[in-house]
Every structure is written in structure tokens, then in C-alpha cells.
Amino acid sequence: MTIKKHIKALLNGNIKNYDLVLGIRYYLRAKGKRKNIFTQLKELCILSMYWKIAPSHYFLLELFLEKNNLPIEELKKFLPNNIYHQTTSRTVYDIVCDDKALFADLMNYYSIPHPVNLFKYRKGVFYNMKNNVITDNDVNNIIQSSSASAIFAKLCLGWSGAGLERYSKDSGNGNFQREGLVLTADFIRKHFENSYFLFQEAIEQADYIAQFNSTSINTIRINSKLIGEEVFIFAAALRMGRKGVFLDNAHAGGISVNINVDNGKLSPKAKAYYTEADYYEHPDSNVKFEDFQIPNWDEVINVTKRAHQVFYGREYVAWDIAVSKNGIQIIEMNAVANCDIFQLSTGSGLADRFFEMKNMH
Amino acid sequence: MGHLKNILSGNFKEYKFYKSVHFYFSSKEEKKSFITVAYDVIRLSLHWKCFAYHYFQYEFFLKSNHIKYEEMLSYLPNQKWENQILTQSKRYVILCEDKALFQDIATYYDLPMPELVFRFEKGTFYDFRNNLVEKTDVRHLIERQNSPKIFVKGYYGLHGVGISVFKKTAKGYENEEGHQLCAEYFTKNCAGQLLVVQAGIVQHESLNKVYSKAVNTLRVVTRNNSDGTSEILGAVIKFARGGVQVDNLYFGSISVAIEKETGHLKGSGITYYNTLKFKTHPDTQVVFDGIKIEFWDEVKSIVLNASQKFNKIHILGFDIAISDQGPVIVEMNEAPGIHVMQMLLGGKRDWLKI
Numbered sequence: 001m002t003i004k005k006h007i008k009a010l011l012n013g014n015i016k017n018y019d020l021v022l023g024i025r026y027y028l029r030a031k032g033k034r035k036n037i038f039t040q041l042k043e044l045c046i047l048s049m050y051w052k053i054a055p056s057h058y059f060l061l062e063l064f065l066e067k068n069n070l071p072i073e074e075l076k077k078f079l080p081n082n083i084y085h086q087t088t089s090r091t092v093y094d095i096v097c098d099d100k101a102l103f104a105d106l107m108n109y110y111s112i113p114h115p116v117n118l119f120k121y122r123k124g125v126f127y128n129m130k131n132n133v134i135t136d137n138d139v140n141n142i143i144q145s146s147s148a149s150a151i152f153a154k155l156c157l158g159w160s161g162a163g164l165e166r167y168s169k170d171s172g173n174g175n176f177q178r179e180g181l182v183l184t185a186d187f188i189r190k191h192f193e194n195s196y197f198l199f200q201e202a203i204e205q206a207d208y209i210a211q212f213n214s215t216s217i218n219t220i221r222i223n224s225k226l227i228g229e230e231v232f233i234f235a236a237a238l239r240m241g242r243k244g245v246f247l248d249n250a251h252a253g254g255i256s257v258n259i260n261v262d263n264g265k266l267s268p269k270a271k272a273y274y275t276e277a278d279y280y281e282h283p284d285s286n287v288k289f290e291d292f293q294i295p296n297w298d299e300v301i302n303v304t305k306r307a308h309q310v311f312y313g314r315e316y317v318a319w320d321i322a323v324s325k326n327g328i329q330i331i332e333m334n335a336v337a338n339c340d341i342f343q344l345s346t347g348s349g350l351a352d353r354f355f356e357m358k359n360m361h
Numbered sequence: 362m363g364h365l366k367n368i369l370s371g372n373f374k375e376y377k378f379y380k381s382v383h384f385y386f387s388s389k390e391e392k393k394s395f396i397t398v399a400y401d402v403i404r405l406s407l408h409w410k411c412f413a414y415h416y417f418q419y420e421f422f423l424k425s426n427h428i429k430y431e432e433m434l435s436y437l438p439n440q441k442w443e444n445q446i447l448t449q450s451k452r453y454v455i456l457c458e459d460k461a462l463f464q465d466i467a468t469y470y471d472l473p474m475p476e477l478v479f480r481f482e483k484g485t486f487y488d489f490r491n492n493l494v495e496k497t498d499v500r501h502l503i504e505r506q507n508s509p510k511i512f513v514k515g516y517y518g519l520h521g522v523g524i525s526v527f528k529k530t531a532k533g534y535e536n537e538e539g540h541q542l543c544a545e546y547f548t549k550n551c552a553g554q555l556l557v558v559q560a561g562i563v564q565h566e567s568l569n570k571v572y573s574k575a576v577n578t579l580r581v582v583t584r585n586n587s588d589g590t591s592e593i594l595g596a597v598i599k600f601a602r603g604g605v606q607v608d609n610l611y612f613g614s615i616s617v618a619i620e621k622e623t624g625h626l627k628g629s630g631i632t633y634y635n636t637l638k639f640k641t642h643p644d645t646q647v648v649f650d651g652i653k654i655e656f657w658d659e660v661k662s663i664v665l666n667a668s669q670k671f672n673k674i675h676i677l678g679f680d681i682a683i684s685d686q687g688p689v690i691v692e693m694n695e696a697p698g699i700h701v702m703q704m705l706l707g708g709k710r711d712w713l714k715i
Contacts, residue, residue, distance in 0.1 A: 092455040099453075099673075102466075109469035110490055122672070125589030130470050131670035133589065229485045229493065310491035312482060313459070 019081060023059025026274040033066040040064050046072055053082045060274065060340055068347065077349030084339040087358055093313030094335040100156045101198045103333055105129065110310045113303060113329045115322075116201040118142050118151065123194045126185065136185035143176060143183055148201035151176045151183060156196040159334070161247040163195075166202070203324040208295065209238075212282045216241025216248045219331055220259065220300060220321040221341065224308050227360050231305040233261045234357050235342035235350060238294075240270070243284035255279055256341045257289050264297025266290070271344040296328065303328045377439075381417035391424040398422050405433060411440045418700055435708025442699040445713055450674040450695055457674070457695040461516050461557050465491070470670045473663060473689045475682075476560040478502050478511060481547045483555065499544040503534060510534075510561030511542060515554065526561075526606050562691075565683040567655050571647045575601035575608045579619065579660065579681040582697050583668035584712065591668040593661060594676075595706050596621055598654065600630065602644050610701060615639050617649045618705035624657025626650060631704050660688045667693070676712070 034040065043063070047055040057080040062068055096103055107114035108129065119134065119142055120127040126134045134142075143151065148169070155163025167176035167183040176183040181191070188197075202217070209218050218241065223234040236259040241248040248254040250273045257270035257279075268290035270279040281288045294300065304319050307330055311317065318337030322329045343350055385392070392398070401421065405413035415438045420426055447454070456463055467474050468489070477489040479502050486494040494502065503511070511534050513525040527534035527542045534542035540550070547556070561576070568577050581596040596619040601608040608614045615630035626649045630639035641648050654660065664679050667690060671677060678697020682689045703709050 092458070095452045095455060096462075102456075105466060105469055109465055123587060123589060131672075132666075133669065228483060309493070312491075313455070313462070 019056040019060065020054050022274060023056040027059045027064060030062075030065070030276055032062070032276050034064055035066055035069065043072065043075060047075060050076055051080050051083055053080060055080060057081060057340060057343075061343055062276070065276075074349070077351045078343055079339050079349060079351040079354050081338045081340055084354065085336065087354075088316035088337070090335060091314055093311075096311060096313060097317070097333045097335040098157055098159075100154050100332065101196070102156075104198060104200070105131070106311070107307075107330065110307075112307050112310065113327060115203050115329055115331065116148070118146060118199040118201060120156070120196075120198050121188055121192055122156075122196045124189060126188075136189075139185035139188070143199075144174070146176070146201055149204065150202035152200045152202055153183075153188075153192070154198045154200055156198050159336075160251050161249045163197075164247065166246050203322050203329055204326075206323045206325055209323045211287050212238075212240045212285055213243060213248075214285075215244050216246050216254070217322050217331070218248050220294070220319075220323070221256070221337075222261075222300070222304050222319045222321060223316070223337060223339065223342070224304060224319065225316050225357050225360065226308050226312060226314070229309060231308045232357055232360060233301060233304065234353065235339070236261050237341050237345065238266060239341070240282060250341055255282070256345060258342055258345045259294065259297075261301075264294035264300070266292045266294075267345050269345055269347075273344075294323070296323070299328050303330065307333070377414045378412070381414045385417050385422055388420075388423070392422050393424050401430065401433070404430065405438075408434065409438050409441055411438055413438060415439065415700075415703075419703060432708065435710045436703050437699055437708070437710050437713065439699060442713070443696050445715075446676040447696055450676070453671070453673045454695045456671065457677075457693045459516050460514055460692070461555070463693055464489075464557060464559075467667070467690060467693070470667070472667050472670070473687065475512075475562055475689055475691065476508075478506060478558040478560055480558065481551060481554065481556040483553050484548060486544065486547075496544040496548075499547075503542055506534075506560055508560040509563065512559045512561055513542075513551075514557050514559065516557065517555070524607055562682045562684045562689055563686075565655050565685050567652070568683055571642050571645055571649075571652065572600045572602060574604055575606045575614075576682045576691070577601060577608050577614075578691055579654065579679075579683070580616075580697065580701075581660065581664045581679045581681060582702060582712075583664055583677050583679065585668055585672045585675055585677070589669075589672065591665050591672070593621060593664060594712050595702050595709065597701060597705055598626065600642055602642065610698075615642065616701045616705060619654060624654040624660070626652040626654070628705070631701070633701070655683055656687050663688050663690065 044055060044058055047058055057078055058064060061078055063075055063078065096106065101120045104114060104117045117129050119139055126139050128134050150166050150168045153165040153167065165178060167178045169176055181187060205217055212218055219239055220236060221239055222236045225232045225234060237256045238259055239248040239254050239256045241254050245252060250256060253272060255270045255272040258267040266289045268280055270289055280290065300321060304321065307319065308317055311333060314335060318334040319330060320332040322331050339350060402413050402416050405416055415436055416422065419436055421428055421433055456466060461480050464474055464477050479494055479499060480487045486496065486499050488494050509529050511527045515523045525536050527536045532541060540546050564576050571577065577598060577600045579596055579598045582594045583591050584594050585591050597616045598619055599608040599610065599614045599616050601614045603613065605612050610616065610633040613632055615632055617626045617630040618628055620627050628650060630649050660681055664681065667679060668677050671693065674695050676697065678694035679690055680692040682691050699709060
């Protein structure tokens with residue numbers, strides 16, 4: 001992106017990709033008691049010099065608030081996203097993560113649990129999951145014979161939930177529809193035009209995960225590193241959507257709570273991006289987080305490790321994992337991921353753990 | 362810096378400019394006047410906005426070559442070809458470059474591939490679905506093979522470099538140095554490497570008659586169009602020679618054009634950067650012209666099917682072996698060389714629709 005485009009985006013108010021701008025906006029709007037202005041400036045200067053970047057995480061992680069009155073050495077333990085990105089940088093293998101249809105194909109080949117994929121659509125042509133061209137009639141038959149409660153249309157080269165559409169099954173006529181629009185081959189052609197989409201069945205989420213919020217698929221985010229044949233789990237968090245919303249992403253207003261990678265226990269407190277509230281229970285369902293343990297945590301870890309072993313091309317990966325009624329399912333593999341959601345809910349930094357992981361060979 | 366070092370130490374044989382100039386001066390045939398050559402090169406370079414190496418590659422400088430300037434324009438320079446096709450498909454290049462990944466995805470798409478015996482990644486063995494394999498089980502995977510040869514290839518090898526061939530003997534599989542194929546061979550000799558171990562292909566008798574010491578592969582170039590269709594642009598076959606077990610152009614193999622519609626070889630064979638033409642294979646004296654490629658219809662169907670499955674890549678070059686059971690995809694290339702194609706089939710500017 002050129003500087004001109006960045007300026008244009010900022011002037012148009014399109015700031016969602018600019019952490020520092022979002023952070024400053026959050027700082028200006030925050031109601032909580034702040035630290036002394038000189039303390040804030042001193043901390044900002046020290047952190048800037050320490051990390052050699054603009055410390056946008058100072059705002060996102062609310063380090064400017066009085067309640068986070070930590071010694072400077074503790075503040076240095078909070079890892080900025082940029083530093084995490086620099087190490088986990090992009091590689092030629094990213095397309096395996098970025099192209100959801102290609103990822104689905106490989107998941108099927110390696111027999112790693114993954115939601116049921118129905119078909120693909122690209123520039124006016126439909127393909128089955130073996131990339132053979134199929135007819136409109138085939139597509140309509142596939143849709144009609146799906147027994148899922150909903151079908152997701154996923155933009156193959158999109159992230160953070162961009163382009164995701166949910167078509168729910170109408171119990172009356174059996175059609176999959178969204179805001180009155182019925183999912184058919186003809187509709188897909190008109191609606192998705194020259195785009196590239198994957199159509200995937202919604203999973204039936206396990207009750208103990210759905211209890212937090214049933215309208216979204218609440219996924220577990222796990223960041224891992226592949227070292228030879230071993231997989232190191234860096235951190236884990238449970239992400240939950242809000243009532244009526246089907247996305248659980250932090251950028252879509254979802255909240256996240258840390259998971260202890262050793263035993264699958266949730267931290268007592270969840271947080272959302274750029275909101276001051278501390279959630280000790282889900283704000284919509286009132287289900288408490290403290291002492292909740294993900295029952296099949298060992299299975300989650302084992303599936304993650306197996307997946308990272310087969311996708312040897314990327315050293316660092318962030319996994320989105322759903323817990324369905326039939327077991328663990330890997331939804332997505334992300335090449336670019338943030339580390340802030342893991343630091344937000346615990347209020348403690350992961351820099352030491354990150355550098356320990358970085359130095360593992 | 363590396364380039365400067367190479368040039369200063371006299372190691373410039375790999376440079377296109379050197380190759381072109383060397384080719385020009387080493388050619389024994391009568392050349393056009395120096396002024397004509399210079400004028401043509403300047404005009405072509407200005408037209409393509411890059412140095413016209415291809416003027417030398419395609420022997421436009423020979424007096425016997427009566428090609429007109431307009432016809433010269435139908436020949437694409439390598440740089441233009443590579444820049445254009447790689448820009449369009451850059452993100453998906455790894456699917457071709459990583460032989461292990463390609464093997465997996467092509468197997469999933471039900472494309473005919475050589476059997477993967479196992480893979481080796483920096484000390485660890487994996488089976489065809491990337492499950493860990495114990496060292497003790499590697500022996501069973503090798504013993505199970507009936508193929509006369511086993512090929513060991515790097516994940517990212519190019520131009521057949523670094524391929525080890527193990528032949529079946531009474532003791533198992535052995536390479537030319539007498540090393541036996543076993544788990545210890547990999548842990549001792551290939552510790553930090555990423556390798557795929559593939560069963561060799563039993564080549565069809567019709568191609569064995571021409572040259573039997575290597576699998577002589579077809580190179581078929583396809584284009585994926587924006588409307589979802591795929592088409593075959595051109596095809597050639599490469600024959601190894603002189604006892605070499607790999608059919609690569611850089612090892613002196615001979616390329617011959619294939620008539621796209623019928624699958625018959627046509628005309629004489631050529632080698633890379635050499636003006637010699639071969640009417641017959643130099644080892645067996647078999648005449649190239651008119652040889653029918655067996656299973657040609659199947660080749661076309663497999664290649665079109667495969668091309669469509671990898672439709673995010675605009676131009677693809679498939680290396681196809683003709684086994685006694687039918688065609689097998691040996692490799693897929695995202696930037697198939699244009700040089701030999703244009704040498705044998707004429708200018709291919711229309712392939713890029715420019």
C-alpha cells in the first residue's frame with residue numbers, strides 16, 4: 001500500500017487496519033481513571049525506545065489506566081503485535097492459510113477434522129471439493145440435500161470474518177436463506193459475481209461452548225510454533241460472539257478469555273477490543289468464566305499439534321478451532337495473527353514466553 | 362554483490378548476456394551483417410523494454426534465417442514471459458515449487474502421480490498423509506516397492522538438479538555410488554534436507570525404443586482462461602541421451618515438437634543453446650519425426666483436468682511421463698520455459714494474448 005493510499009484511507013475514516021489510530025481514539029474516549037500524564041508520556045517513551053516501534057499496544061491493552069499501574073519492567077513484558085508479526089512474518093506458504101478452499105482441500109486429504117465443505121464458486125464457475133466443474137443443477141442438489149442448520153458462504157481470500165455470510169435453514173420450506181434471499185446456484189452467480197467463495201456447512205457446536213453464546217460459533221484461538229516434528233503451543237483463548245451476532249472475532253465486537261494451555265481452564269476475566277469493561281461472565285448469557293475447564297482440552301491440543309505437523313510450511317500459525325458435538329474441528333489456519341487477545345484478558349505480558357519460543361530450534 | 366563477485370572471478374557462464382554473445386560468436390554458420398544485427402537487437406529491445414536476448418536464442422542473426430522484423434515480434438523474450446505469468450499467479454507458486462505439497466494436493470484431486478514411498482524432513486520420516494513413520498518402518502515401505510527405480514528429490518529442486526536414482530538390485534535399492542536406500546542413508550547423508558521419495562515409473566515400450574535409460578517426459582503447456590476453461594497451448598517431448606538418467610535440458614537432452622492434435626512428433630530435435638538439429642536420437646538412431654505418443658488423448662484429458670483444478674495459476678507446464686499403464690504427472694511448473702517451445706513451435710506471443 002502506498003503512502004497516498006494510507007492517507008486516503010485515514011481521511012475516509014477507514015481506520016480499522018491502523019492499530020495506533022484506533023488506540024489513540026480509544027484513549028481519547030476512555031472513561032477510566034488515567035495515570036498521571038507525565039507518567040504516561042514517560043512510559044510511552046520508554047516502551048517506544050525499548051521496542052523501537054510506536055507502542056500502539058499501550059492503548060489497546062489499557063496500560064495507560066491507573067488500574068494497570070505496573071512497574072516499567074512489567075510493562076515491557078507486554079508484547080506489541082508488530083513485534084509478533086515481524087517474527088511470524090509472511091512466507092510463500094501463506095496461500096495455504098489464506099485460500100480457505102485450498103486449506104479445506106488439504107485438511108480433507110490429511111484427514112484432519114474440518115467442517116463439511118459443499119462446493120466452491122469462482123468467477124461464475126462452480127467446483128466440487130475435488131475441483132471438478134459442476135453444473136448449477138448439481139449445486140442446487142448439494143444445497144437441498146444438506147442437513148446442516150446453516151450454510152456459510154466464506155470469501156476464500158478474506159480474513160477477520162470479511163465477506164462471511166450465513167444462510168440459515170428455513171424449517172418450513174427447507175431453503176437456506178438470509179434476509180429473504182434463497183441460496184441457489186442462480187442467486188450465487190448474481191450475488192457473488194466474480195468473487196471466489198467456499199460454501200461450508202455450519203457445525204453444531206457442543207453445548208458447553210454454546211452456553212456462552214449460541215448465535216455464534218465460539219472458537220478457540222491457538223497460536224503455535226513448529227520446531228522440527230514438535231509443536232509448541234504459545235497461547236490459547238476462547239473467543240465468543242455477542243447475542244444475535246454470528247461472528248466471534250474481536251473486530252466484530254466479540255469477547256475473548258484466555259485459556260491455560262496446560263489444563264484448558266479459562267481465566268476469570270474476558271475482554272473485548274477497545275472497551276473498558278471487564279467481563280467475569282458472558283454479558284448476554286451470564287455464564288461465568290472462572291473455573292470453567294474445556295472438557296476435551298487434550299483432544300484440542302492433539303488435533304492442533306497434528307495439524308501443524310502436516311502443514312510444515314509455516315513455522316508460526318494461529319488456529320481457529322471449534323468444538324462441535326462430534327469433536328474438535330479446525331475451522332481456519334491463519335498466517336497473520338495478533339498476540340494481544342492473549343494479553344488483554346489476563347492483564348499480564350507474554351514477551352518472555354514469546355522470546356523463549358522464538359529461541360527454540 | 363554476488364553477481365559482481367561471480368563476474369570478477371570469471372564465473373559468468375550462467376549469465377544470459379554471456380550465453381547470447383557466446384552463442385553468437387561460436388556459431389559456425391554465416392551471420393547477418395553486424396549493423397543489421399545491432400539494428401534488430403536495438404529495435405527489439407526498445408519494443409520489449411528489455412535486452413533482446415531472444416534475438417540470439419532463436420538464431421535471428423543467421424543469414425539463413427529469413428525472418429522478418431514483424432515475425433520476430435511474435436517471439437516473446439523470456440523476461441516478458443516470466444514477468445507476466447508470475448505476476449498473475451505469484452501467490453500460488455508454492456503449489457508447484459514444493460514437490461511434496463504438489464504431490465499431496467494432486468493426489469487429493471485424483472490426478473495420476475508417481476507413488477510416494479515416504480518423505481524425509483530434516484531427520485524425520487513421514488508417510489503419504491504426513492503421518493510420522495518410525496525409522497524401523499521405513500524398511501517395510503522400501504521393501505514393498507516393485508518399481509525398478511526409486512527417485513529421491515528435494516522438495517524445491519529445479520531442472521532435475523539433486524535427484525538421486527536408486528536402482529533395484531538383489532540387495533535392495535542402490536544408487537551409482539553403491540549406497541543402499543534405507544533410513545540410515547537419509548540420517549547420515551541428508552540430515553538437514555527435505556526430500557520426497559517416489560517410486561520410479563516404468564516407461565512405455567514405445568519411448569524405451571527411443572531412449573530407455575531415462576523417463577522421457579512430455580512438457581505440455583496449458584492456459585487457464587478467465588471464463589473457467591483451460592486449453593493446451595503446446596507440447597514437446599524431452600529425450601535424455603548419453604547414458605544420463607534425467608531428461609533435463611540442462612543435461613543436454615533433446616526436445617522434439619509434438620503435434621497437438623494427433624500426438625505425433627514432428628520435425629527434428631534441438632538442444633538448449635545449440636544450433637545442432639537431430640533428426641534421430643544420437644544413441645539409438647530412432648527417427649523422431651512421426652513417432653506417435655501413446656495415450657495422447659489421455660494425456661490431453663489429464664492435463665486439461667489438472668490445469669482446471671489449479672485454475673488460480675494462469676499458465677502451467679506439466680511434465681508427463683508415459684508409463685506402461687498410461688500417463689502420469691511427474692511435475693507441474695508455474696513458469697514453464699518459453700525458449701524451447703518457441704524454438705520448436707515458433708513465436709508464441711499469442712499465448713499471453715498481447
